[in-house]
């Protein structure tokens with residue numbers, strides 16, 4: 001059994017301000033006895049346009065935000081999973097990535113978001129992530145951490161169960177979906193999707209989310225949560241932003257093993273392809 005924390009905040013275009021919010025979250029997570037902190041998608045910044053996003057991006061070696069979090073991780077010997085932006089080749093677009101900073105402060109794993117959020121919902125959000133973001137092309141194999149074997153995915157990837165199924169096949173015990181969901185799609189789908197991914201993978205689903213108004217145009221749904229491998233919501237935050245908040249959950253490895261042995265989900269790869 002090991003405790004994890006999810007952090008919920010409202011990132012703006014100020015990386016210094018976002019780092020300060022994360023430093024608060026690290027303190028709260030450690031005080032609560034957590035052994036790792038999971039932060040949302042795009043925690044380094046949320047811009048108000050594609051052009052602003054491209055103008056803000058820095059390499060990890062030059063990002064005050066990432067360097068600051070690496071210092072936190074190293075000083076406290078405390079792993080941090082955080083969604084950031086990184087420059088793409090050519091300097092025209094950015095990558096939407098998720099990095100694992102280990103207890104030595106080193107970036108040891110990196111996943112690049114595969115599915116980009118291009119939507120045009122009538123009377124709802126219109127967003128074209130692909131205007132500024134380059135899509136990833138690989139599912140990252142799950143990796144060992146002090147809080148279990150972790151598989152990485154980001155936000156809109158949640159709607160594509162293939163990633164979760166592939167991570168489960170490779171024995172992930174925790175699957176992350178750091179997010180910045182829109183309010184209407186969050187109200188309609190967020191919890192149902194997260195619980196479905198947990199139930200079908202029999203893994204913990206760890207979903208740290210952005211919350212509140214980032215700028216005049218963008219607001220996120222919040223409701224960060226952790227779902228256990230039986231589909232129960234075991235940690236949950238709200239949908240209003242007042243201050244950076246954490247919630248904690250115990251990761252019970254025996255529960256994962258018990259559920260997987262009591263109800264084996266053996267795939268019929270003779271009927272449909274293995275993912």
Ligand SMILES: O=C(O)CNC(=O)[C@H](CS)NC(=O)CCC(=O)C(=O)O
Pocket residue numbers: 041042045046047053096116117127128129155156159179180181182185186
């Ligand atoms: O823009 C950034 O910097 C950070 N990226 C995001 O906020 C992304 C792309 S706009 N948001 C989503 O994928 C929301 C998905 C969603 O809301 C759904 O699937 O319903």
